[in-house]
Amino acid sequence: MHIAExxxxPLHAAAWTAVAAPFVIHxxxxxxRIVRENPSxxxxxxxxxxFTFVLSAIKLPSVTGSSSHPTGTGVGAILFRPPVMALLGTIVLLFQALLLAHGGLTTLGANAVSLAVVGPWVGYGLYRLLERAPLPLKxxxxxAGADLATYVTTATQLALAFPEGGFLAAWGRFLSVFAVTQVPLAIVEGLVGVLLINTLLSWARPELEDLGVVSREREASHV
Known part of the structure; x- marks a missing residue:
């Protein structure tokens, strides 16, 4: 997830920054708009x-000297929709690059696309696709989907930059580096997300209803 400084x-770094910029502006x-319409x-x-900052700052050793990370963006995408997470995720990545040496400034755009754009959109898409499913499953x-989508995107970015043996071969190698740790990590993050949303429902249900996360009529029977 955090491609190093x-x-x-340079051309790839600039291109990914250009891709990320309109999402962050939006x-x-x-x-x-959310703050104006829902000050609470x-x-x-x-x-x-x-939550995104804390989870994505956790570094877990992976194979071949690399590391895997939770992302923390799936919950935010559910609460505030993906466009907001493009902003929050980029701010998180910026502070991590400056304070924790996770990622970097030249790779901020690429990391933002994977963590703050693709991950949230995939996670929110799955949430809406499973609209009629019980809330914990959604x-x-x-x-979990946001977590995995982030790493698939990062593997794609690295394979495009270093396509030794061809793009597909490089893509498979980069994916395999993280798969051992990232798949179980995504499962754990999914379970943590369920616990967190259930906790929020116990003390901030009116805010979740105002944001459209749950409805007043139907979701209560599914939690």
């Missing part, structure tokens, strides 16, 4: 950013 060729506008959601918005699929 200077690891990507996310900034979306976050401002400010605390929850900050909590979503903090949340688990969204959170």
């Amino acid at each position: 200077g690891f990507l060729p 996310g900034t506008r979306s976050a401002g 959601a400010r605390l929850l918005l900050g909590a979503a950013g903090a 949340v688990f699929a969204a959170v």
